[in-house]
Amino acid sequence: MYYYLIDPKSYDGKNFEFEQSRLLSLLNEYQVAGEAARVTPIRGVKDLVATAVSHGVKTLVVVGGDETFSRALSVFHGKPITVGFIPLNSKSEIAKILGMPQTLDACVAAIAKRLVNSFDIVRVSDAFFISSLSFESPEKECHLFIDESFKIHAKVLGGKIINAQEAAGRSANIFSDPGDGRLEVILAGKLSWFSAWRYRRKFTAKQFEALPGRSVLHAKSLRILAPEGMPLYMGEYLIARTPASISVMDEKLRIVVGKNRVF
Amino acid sequence: MRIFKNSKQSNLSHMTAVKHSPEIDSSVAAETIVGHSVKLEGDLVAEGDIKVDGIVSGKVKTTKSLFVGPTAKIEADVEAGSVTVAGVIRGNVKAADLMVILQTGNVTGDIVCSAIAIEEGAYFVGKCTMNEKKGNGKTSVPLPDEDE
Numbered sequence: 001m002y003y004y005l006i007d008p009k010s011y012d013g014k015n016f017e018f019e020q021s022r023l024l025s026l027l028n029e030y031q032v033a034g035e036a037a038r039v040t041p042i043r044g045v046k047d048l049v050a051t052a053v054s055h056g057v058k059t060l061v062v063v064g065g066d067e068t069f070s071r072a073l074s075v076f077h078g079k080p081i082t083v084g085f086i087p088l089n090s091k092s093e094i095a096k097i098l099g100m101p102q103t104l105d106a107c108v109a110a111i112a113k114r115l116v117n118s119f120d121i122v123r124v125s126d127a128f129f130i131s132s133l134s135f136e137s138p139e140k141e142c143h144l145f146i147d148e149s150f151k152i153h154a155k156v157l158g159g160k161i162i163n164a165q166e167a168a169g170r171s172a173n174i175f176s177d178p179g180d181g182r183l184e185v186i187l188a189g190k191l192s193w194f195s196a197w198r199y200r201r202k203f204t205a206k207q208f209e210a211l212p213g214r215s216v217l218h219a220k221s222l223r224i225l226a227p228e229g230m231p232l233y234m235g236e237y238l239i240a241r242t243p244a245s246i247s248v249m250d251e252k253l254r255i256v257v258g259k260n261r262v263f
Numbered sequence: 264m265r266i267f268k269n270s271k272q273s274n275l276s277h278m279t280a281v282k283h284s285p286e287i288d289s290s291v292a293a294e295t296i297v298g299h300s301v302k303l304e305g306d307l308v309a310e311g312d313i314k315v316d317g318i319v320s321g322k323v324k325t326t327k328s329l330f331v332g333p334t335a336k337i338e339a340d341v342e343a344g345s346v347t348v349a350g351v352i353r354g355n356v357k358a359a360d361l362m363v364i365l366q367t368g369n370v371t372g373d374i375v376c377s378a379i380a381i382e383e384g385a386y387f388v389g390k391c392t393m394n395e396k397k398g399n400g401k402t403s404v405p406l407p408d409e410d411e
Contacts, residue, residue, distance in 0.1 A: 149306050149308070150303055150306055152301055152302070153304070154300050154301040155300055190300050213298050214298055215297055215317070216294065217297075218310075
């Protein structure tokens with residue numbers, strides 16, 4: 001049984017009602033129709049996912065953005081549910097990682113094809129994500145405690161904690177396997193004026209792994225202790241603030257992927 | 264018969280082309296890099312290559328290779344498959360294979376390795392113990408007594 005959670009706030013186009021009716025007719029056409037619920041101010045993402053879980057849904061498809069998916073993940077993680085994702089905006093990093101196409105028709109076809117992979121789920125404080133986190137701290141020293149094994153003190157420009165990453169933002173020699181149970185921790189060191197100018201575009205795009213003098217570490221869990229109050233972003237969505245504990249969970253997520261996935 | 268041979272060869276060449284197509288090999292353990300602005304305290308244990316350009320104190324361990332950059336300073340015991348030093352190590356080093364100290368390298372501590380190479384200008388203070396080479400004890404050079 002399919003359950004579609006539709007978040008209109010994530011839509012970046014012009015006519016959402018038309019897009020929704022097109023989606024529902026495509027679901028019928030590909031014979032993957034099921035119950036569809038729309039996120040409203042009264043019934044939010046978590047309420048709808050909890051309802052779906054209580055109804056014994058086997059396949060939950062999130063139709064929205066990365067923020068919608070992260071909020072839904074905090075409820076359905078650990079449950080025996082297969083998850084799908086249909087992006088409603090072009091900026092979705094999760095869609096690019098999973099190989100979900102940009103067109104609605106191709107997305108529904110990918111859901112119907114039901115190619116399923118296992119994914120690591122990462123917990124940061126009370127939130128969850130499957131892609132990557134980034135932070136910037138140009139003037140302050142960062143303190144990290146990695147795998148309860150060693151501490152890092154570094155004055156860095158910023159950093160990234162990667163479970164999975166889209167192909168465009170990935171450096172050739174850093175491959176993030178989203179099923180290996182580990183995170184890649186990238187710390188961007190201070191640059192000279194010339195390097196800062198030369199790599200300004202990569203820094204603006206948060207491609208810290210492509211900057212010279214970067215650090216690359218691997219961890220199953222880490223704690224960011226300082227600076228306090230530093231925001232952690234999943235894309236453009238503020239997910240948590242430091243101090244924060246980040247760890248890979250034991251349970252895996254079964255998720256429908258497209259043929260253009262990056263792993 | 265020639266037709267069958269040609270078709271078989273073309274099939275084999277196609278298979279060879281597919282086999283050599285570039286793919287990301289995720290089975291190779293990833294590299295760990297400690298950048299120049301990073302200070303690390305504790306036990307750094309990795310599965311793949313380690314490259315250090317910052318300051319490390321504690322312990323460094325890997326089964327693959329360790330490269331200590333010119334700006335690096337390690338105050339720790341080191342254990343690796345092979346070690347290349349262009350920076351500073353204050354501690355004991357255990358290399359299963361090759362230990363190389365480059366011209367800018369500075370090692371203070373005991374070394375245990377199978378093979379060692381020290382460039383002119385390198386600094387080393389300590390004891391070096393070489394692992395015994397495995398062999399059958401016979402050498403190819405004839406002894407003087409045998410010639411007579």
